[in-house]
Amino acid sequence: MNVIEINGLTKFYGKARGIEDVTFSVKEGEIFGFIGPNGAGKSTTIRTLLSLIYPTGGSAAIFGKDIIKDAREIKKDVGYLPSEVFYYDNMKVKDLLNYSASFYNKDCSTRIKELADRLDLDLNKKIDDLSFGNKKKVGIVQGLLHSPKLIILDEPTSGLDPLMQQTFFDLLKEENEKGVTILFSSHILSEVQRLCDRVAIIKDGKIVKVEKISTLRENNYKKFHIETKTPIEQSRFNFEGIKDLETDGHSIRFLFKGDLNPIMSRIAELDIANLWIEEPDLEEIFMHYYEKEEQGHEHV
Numbered sequence: 001m002n003v004i005e006i007n008g009l010t011k012f013y014g015k016a017r018g019i020e021d022v023t024f025s026v027k028e029g030e031i032f033g034f035i036g037p038n039g040a041g042k043s044t045t046i047r048t049l050l051s052l053i054y055p056t057g058g059s060a061a062i063f064g065k066d067i068i069k070d071a072r073e074i075k076k077d078v079g080y081l082p083s084e085v086f087y088y089d090n091m092k093v094k095d096l097l098n099y100s101a102s103f104y105n106k107d108c109s110t111r112i113k114e115l116a117d118r119l120d121l122d123l124n125k126k127i128d129d130l131s132f133g134n135k136k137k138v139g140i141v142q143g144l145l146h147s148p149k150l151i152i153l154d155e156p157t158s159g160l161d162p163l164m165q166q167t168f169f170d171l172l173k174e175e176n177e178k179g180v181t182i183l184f185s186s187h188i189l190s191e192v193q194r195l196c197d198r199v200a201i202i203k204d205g206k207i208v209k210v211e212k213i214s215t216l217r218e219n220n221y222k223k224f225h226i227e228t229k230t231p232i233e234q235s236r237f238n239f240e241g242i243k244d245l246e247t248d249g250h251s252i253r254f255l256f257k258g259d260l261n262p263i264m265s266r267i268a269e270l271d272i273a274n275l276w277i278e279e280p281d282l283e284e285i286f287m288h289y290y291e292k293e294e295q296g297h298e299h300v
């Protein structure tokens with residue numbers, strides 16, 4: 001079953017493009033990544049899904065219910081963490097969270113305590129006295145306190161230190177193991193790779209690709225950079241799968257896609273001083289998809 005189903009969703013802010021013809025779906029129990037650079041349209045898509053803004057075209061359903069008509073009903077089972085959190089600074093954390101909990105028809109007090117403990121958040125502090133990262137934690141508790149069936153996170157990790165990020169990811173994985181579906185937006189590919197099963201890539205308001213993370217990785221070039229103690233013969237790297245090769249005496253750089261074993265054996269023959277093998281970053285993956293798209297159009 002699809003928990004989220006988006007069909008040709010479009011949002012223009014006056015004449016300015018927000019998103020255009022966005023279509024993808026998220027299955028029940030998935031951790032789904034939504035990735036794209038700043039301004040690509042992630043927040044616009046999410047805010048439209050939550051009926052915080054209205055689409056100019058297309059439609060979407062959550063739990064099989066229409067996002068506009070059934071918005072109130074949908075909200076009961078959705079937890080949302082916005083990319084920026086604003087609070088009434090004068091309130092205590094626990095008062096704010098109890099107030100948030102009062103919108104749901106259930107007792108959330110135990111869950112609030114559990115989550116605050118887990119995230120090391122002091123419920124008795126005033127919001128005003130919290131750091132940016134701690135305010136983010138308040139947002140996380142607020143999004144999760146009613147044990148939603150769907151969690152929608154918009155750039156959730158900004159402001160969290162690496163240890164807290166790990167705790168947060170563990171928390172999300174536990175929820176997911178209980179059957180909760182997660183939509184996770186980010187512009188950081190590595191965190192999406194760590195957590196998600198599938199990903200939709202958005203750029204300039206349009207979906208470029210919806211793909212399994214595993215396929216995305218397999219189909220991508222790895223970046224090699226090798227430094228050697230003795231000069232490198234470039235001819236050793238006349239291999240299928242290598243491109244953009246650059247040599248500079250004791251240093252060689254190239255991109256490689258394919259079986260790693262033969263290339264690793266060839267590298268092992270060198271007198272290595274240093275070695276880097278890196279995953280391409282998000283921009284490089286985008287470029288890869290744009291190249292493919294443009295080539296595709298040439299054939300038409």
Ligand SMILES: Nc1ncnc2c1ncn2[C@@H]1O[C@H](COP(=O)(O)OP(=O)(O)OP(=O)(O)O)[C@@H](O)[C@H]1O
Binds near residue numbers: 019038040
């Ligand atoms: N209220 C608004 N009025 C006019 N244009 C807007 C508004 N909100 C967003 N946009 C535009 O819509 C496009 C998509 O923005 P959006 O915030 O959805 O992107 P994003 O992928 O979430 O990026 P970021 O990570 O920077 O928030 C951008 O070009 C942005 O300038």
